[in-house]
Amino acid sequence: MIESLLAGFEAAFTLVNLAFIAAGITLGILIGAIPGLGSVTALAILIPITFYMSPLPAIAFLVGVNKGGTSGGAIPAILLNSPGTPEAAASAFDGYPMTQRGEAKRAMKYALYSSVTGDMISDVLLIILVVPFAAVALQFGPLEYTAILIFAFSLLAGISSASPTKGLIAIFGGVFLSTIGLDPVDSTQRMTFDQVNLYDGLSISAVAIGCLALASVIEQMFDLRRQQSASAEAGQSGQHGPTALTVGEFFSHWKTIGRSALIGSGVGMLPGLGVTLAAFLSYGAAKRASAEPQSFGKGNPQGIIATEAANSAVVGANLVPTIALGVPGNIAAALLIGAFIIHGIVPGPFMMTMHGELIYALFASMLMANGVHLVIGKLGIPLWSLVAKTPKSVILPPVLILCIVGVYLPGQSLFDVGVMLAFAGVGLAMRRTGFPVVCLVIGFLLGGMLETSLRQSLLLHKSDLSALLGSPIALVFLALTVFVLLRAFRRTPKENA
Amino acid sequence: MSDHEDADVAAPGGRGVDMAAGLCLAALSLFALLWLIPNHTQPADSQFDVAPGFFPNLAAGTVLLFSLVLLARRWRQAPSGGGGRQVIIEIAAWSALGVAIMLALSALGFLVMAPVVIAGAMLFSGNRTWWLIAAMAIVFPLAVEGAAWVIFTVDLP
Numbered sequence: 205m206i207e208s209l210l211a212g213f214e215a216a217f218t219l220v221n222l223a224f225i226a227a228g229i230t231l232g233i234l235i236g237a238i239p240g241l242g243s244v245t246a247l248a249i250l251i252p253i254t255f256y257m258s259p260l261p262a263i264a265f266l267v268g269v270n271k272g273g274t275s276g277g278a279i280p281a282i283l284l285n286s287p288g289t290p291e292a293a294a295s296a297f298d299g300y301p302m303t304q305r306g307e308a309k310r311a312m313k314y315a316l317y318s319s320v321t322g323d324m325i326s327d328v329l330l331i332i333l334v335v336p337f338a339a340v341a342l343q344f345g346p347l348e349y350t351a352i353l354i355f356a357f358s359l360l361a362g363i364s365s366a367s368p369t370k371g372l373i374a375i376f377g378g379v380f381l382s383t384i385g386l387d388p389v390d391s392t393q394r395m396t397f398d399q400v401n402l403y404d405g406l407s408i409s410a411v412a413i414g415c416l417a418l419a420s421v422i423e424q425m426f427d428l429r430r431q432q433s434a435s436a437e438a439g440q441s442g443q444h445g446p447t448a449l450t451v452g453e454f455f456s457h458w459k460t461i462g463r464s465a466l467i468g469s470g471v472g473m474l475p476g477l478g479v480t481l482a483a484f485l486s487y488g489a490a491k492r493a494s495a496e497p498q499s500f501g502k503g504n505p506q507g508i509i510a511t512e513a514a515n516s517a518v519v520g521a522n523l524v525p526t527i528a529l530g531v532p533g534n535i536a537a538a539l540l541i542g543a544f545i546i547h548g549i550v551p552g553p554f555m556m557t558m559h560g561e562l563i564y565a566l567f568a569s570m571l572m573a574n575g576v577h578l579v580i581g582k583l584g585i586p587l588w589s590l591v592a593k594t595p596k597s598v599i600l601p602p603v604l605i606l607c608i609v610g611v612y613l614p615g616q617s618l619f620d621v622g623v624m625l626a627f628a629g630v631g632l633a634m635r636r637t638g639f640p641v642v643c644l645v646i647g648f649l650l651g652g653m654l655e656t657s658l659r660q661s662l663l664l665h666k667s668d669l670s671a672l673l674g675s676p677i678a679l680v681f682l683a684l685t686v687f688v689l690l691r692a693f694r695r696t697p698k699e700n701a
Numbered sequence: 702m703s704d705h706e707d708a709d710v711a712a713p714g715g716r717g718v719d720m721a722a723g724l725c726l727a728a729l730s731l732f733a734l735l736w737l738i739p740n741h742t743q744p745a746d747s748q749f750d751v752a753p754g755f756f757p758n759l760a761a762g763t764v765l766l767f768s769l770v771l772l773a774r775r776w777r778q779a780p781s782g783g784g785g786r787q788v789i790i791e792i793a794a795w796s797a798l799g800v801a802i803m804l805a806l807s808a809l810g811f812l813v814m815a816p817v818v819i820a821g822a823m824l825f826s827g828n829r830t831w832w833l834i835a836a837m838a839i840v841f842p843l844a845v846e847g848a849a850w851v852i853f854t855v856d857l858p
Contacts, residue, residue, distance in 0.1 A: 369774065373726060373767045380733065380760035387753040392743040394753055426791050428826040597826035598833065601819040602841050608802070609811075609845055613855055618807055625799035629792055636788040637722050655756040662751050 209331065212564030216260065216572060224257070224265040225573045229580050232272020236289075237280055237588075238610055243273025243289075243519075247539040251546075259547040259562060264569035266543050270519050270536050271577055274479065275319040278512055279588050282311045285424065286417040286603055290649060291479040291515045293416055293642045294487040298500065298507030305503055309447040309589045314508045316581040317454045318461065322513030324574045325465035326472060326520035331567050333473070334528050334556070344474060346660035347671065351681035352474070353654045356481050358685040359488050360643055362692030370639045378647025379654065381406060388656050401619040410611050411648050414624035415641045418607045419631025421600050428596060447589075457509050460490050464510045468517025473525060479518045480646055486514030520570060527555050527563065716775050718785045723772035730765035734758060811857040815842035 228250070235246035246269050254262035277292035282299030295315060302311035361371030384395045385405030396402040455461070464486040471482035490510035491500045500507050522537040544550070549559050556563055611624045631641045665671035672678055738761065742754035805814035816838040823834045849855045 367771075369767050369771050373764055373771065376760050376763040376767070377726075380757060380764060383757040383760060387743075389751070390743075390746060390753065392753050393741070394757065395737060395741045397741070422791075422795055425822060425826050595828070597823055597828035598837065600826060601822035602837065604822060605815050605819060605841065605845060608806070608815075609849060609857065612857065613849060613853055616855060618803070618858060621806065622803050625802060629795050629799060632795055633788060633792050636791065637718050639722070651760070659751045659756065663749075666749075 208560065208564040209567060211561065212566070212568035213572075215561065215565040216264065216568040221261050221264055221569060222572065222576065224261040225268040225569060225576050226580060228265040228268025229272035229573065229577050232269040232274075233276035233279075233580070233584065234272075235269075236273035236276020238606055243270050243277075244536050244539065246270075246273040247536055251539060251543050254543060255546065259549060260565050260569065262547055263540070263543060263566050264573065266540060267519075267566070267570055268573050268576070270540070271319075271323060271516070271573055272580075273536075274516055274519055275316065275512065275577070275581065278315040278319070278508075279312070280417070280603070282315060282508070283308060283588065284420070284599060284603060286420045290412050290416065290642070290645045291483045292511075293480075293645070294483045294511040295508055296420075297487070297511075298502070298504050301501070301503030302505070302508075307446060307503070309585055310449050311505070311508060312585045312588060313449040313582075314454065314505045315512045316578065316585065317449070317451075318464070318509040318512035319516040320574050320578045320581070321461050322465040322468055322515075322517040323519055323577070324571070325462070325513075326469040326517035327567070327570045327574065329469045330520045330524050330527075330570075334524050343677065345675075346657040346664060347675045348677045348681070349474075349657035350654065350661050351675075351678035351685075353650055353657065355681040355685045355688070356485060356650070357647070357654075358688045358692075360484050360646055362488065362688050367638065368689065368692040371643045374634065374639050374641070374643035375647035378644040378649075379651035381411065381644075382648045382651025383655065388652065389659060401617065405652075406623055406648070407611070407615065407617070407620040408649060409614060410620040410623040411627050412645050413607050413611055414627030415631035415634070415645050418604065418624060418628035419635060419641060421604050421607065422628055422632050423635050424596060425600055428600075457506055459493070460506045460509045461513050463489055463493070464513035465517045468514035469521040471514075472518035472521025479515045480649055482518045483511045483515040484642070484646065486510045716778050718788065719775045720772060721785060723768045723775065726768040727765055727772065730761045730768060733761040734765065806858055812842055812846060815845070 231250060232243060232246050236243055247266060250269050251266065254265060257265070274291070277287060277289040278295045278299065281287035281292040281296035283303055285296050285300035285303075287293040287296050299311045299315065302308065357372075357375050361368045361375055382405065384402055386392070386396075386403050387394055393403070467486040467489060468482040471485065472479075487500075487507060487510045490506050491497045494500065494504070494506060496504070519536070523540070526537045526541060549555065549562065607624065607628075608621055611620050612618070630644075633639075634641045634644065661671070672682070738754045738757045742752070742757065744754075745752035802814060802818060805817065819841060820834050820838040823837065828834060846857050849857050
């Protein structure tokens with residue numbers, strides 16, 4: 205394997221390849237930083253550019269876009285508390301309080317270093333595990349997926365609000381919303397009112413941007429209006445905190461980095477679970493492992509590290525099932541599969557034997573891309589931190605417009621814009637009443653997957669619950685669910701409602 | 702989860718707002734369970750199939766259950782907080798603005814809606830630097846419109 209990898213480096217280490225990687229990362233960061241246009245949109249837009257390129261620079265360029273797009277989402281989350289994508293939402297929990305303390309640059313450095321480190325760890329795991337993984341992944345059926353998703357929901361309810369009850373209401377509210385549209389099994393209409401725009405369900409980007417980004421923008425504008433004084437702006441622009449972050453200081457959090465990268469890699473290797481789940485599982489794990497869990501949500505850099513290392517680790521790990529089984533780990537990986545096929549490479553168990561040289565060159569490109577990402581990200585930090593110094597009354601109105609444009613662009617649908625505006629109201633109401641918005645969005649995102657796996661399980665096992673006994677993996681996750689929920693409800697009995 | 706959100710759990714409404722939210726959610730889930738789902742989903746094709754309404758019912762039922770838990774827990778607590786009026790005013794204001802944005806976008810187009818929204822939002826947020834408001838309101842929408850066309854070949858409405 206080492207020899208193959210060295211040969212891969214030899215093929216990939218060219219000026220043209222490096223230039224395409226750099227271009228991909230830069231474009232990915234720029235597009236990822238716009239609310240609504242995350243790495244998936246960036247990939248979808250930029251794939252056609254690769255049609256006339258040779259396979260290696262094309263795939264390396266797209267991998268760069270994916271890496272840049274994933275880390276770019278942290279920029280508005282940290283600077284404006286307006287995460288453009290759900291996976292970046294947890295970065296805002298601690299990133300924005302750091303920005304308010306005048307530590308925006310430091311928060312951005314934590315995000316960048318964590319992103320690159322998490323990515324690097326997952327790339328190494330990808331190279332090592334791609335072959336043996338194929339056997340393990342086949343052990344996960346619908347029952348196991350159902351159990352994992354229920355566990356993820358319970359974990360999310362426990363970590364994302366002071367009140368697990370409110371967290372659970374928000375999650376299942378999101379799950380309910382995900383059922384609008386055509387039934388996934390027999391394609392009959394469900395709560396669509398014969399409205400064609402609802403056949404595919406509510407748009408994910410409209411709901412996510414409305415609830416997460418736009419609601420935060422509106423909330424901040426109402427707060428500015430209420431305060432209407434110089435001090436209102438000082439929170440963002442007036443304070444000057446430390447900006448330096450040494451490598452030693454960053455790696456003093458090595459436990460959080462390692463744990464988060466492993467969680468991200470683990471989630472990324474299981475097809476379909478996605479980046480958002482990895483980010484929140486990792487955030488929850490970091491909070492539980494911390495000696496000062498109460499400092500999370502108040503500007504603890506470990507919150508940023510946990511989120512960014514995990515969501516970036518998914519990028520590399522997602523390629524494990526893609527390459528080993530031909531099954532994309534998420535939408536971004538599905539788009540990459542499309543790009544592979546366009547360039548004559550058929551993903552699946554035979555990919556390594558048929559295109560081994562190219563795959564190892566791709567692995568080498570991914571490792572090199574992490575270095576390029578670090579350099580480009582560091583160059584961009586002073587530029588992005590200017591945003592933190594600009595008064596909110598100048599920044600927020602254009603972000604509002606970008607949210608509208610960001611939702612309109614992918615589907616060119618005014619209906620989606622309307623949905624986003626409506627969900628901005630829902631998000632605002634939830635924020636003001638202490639319901640965790642993130643839970644609603646994640647419930648909505650994962651609801652479809654939970655329904656599919658639960659219905660498959662019921663059909664496969666003829667609704668026989670004793671089938672659970674035949675799946676130790678599902679049993680373990682369900683036991684963990686009970687444990688996590690009991691712990692969450694017992695933790696803060698006075699606050700829990 | 703953020704500082705802001707944690708504070709919101711207790712600050713704006715406390716018991717009153719939570720009880721109102723619990724009641725609204727319970728009413729909405731009952732509406733979904735009793736009217737929306739039965740009337741807007743199909744029955745199962747055969748007795749071995751899972752009905753299309755099964756999962757929406759499960760989700761709405763869970764929301765109802767936890768809304769009742771929320772109500773019960775808050776019922777036992779001492780009255781606290783207020784601020785529900787503030788939430789209602791903000792939601793009403795945003796609803797009106799949202800409708801206005803949609804109407805302006807579909808009837809007048811992006812290049813009319815965006816400058817008005819930017820200028821209005823900057824004024825609302827307390828900015829009184831007139832040249833900056835004018836510059837942002839004119840330049841930003843034009844730049845976005847141009848970028849949408851050049852990069853994505855999409856014509857904004």
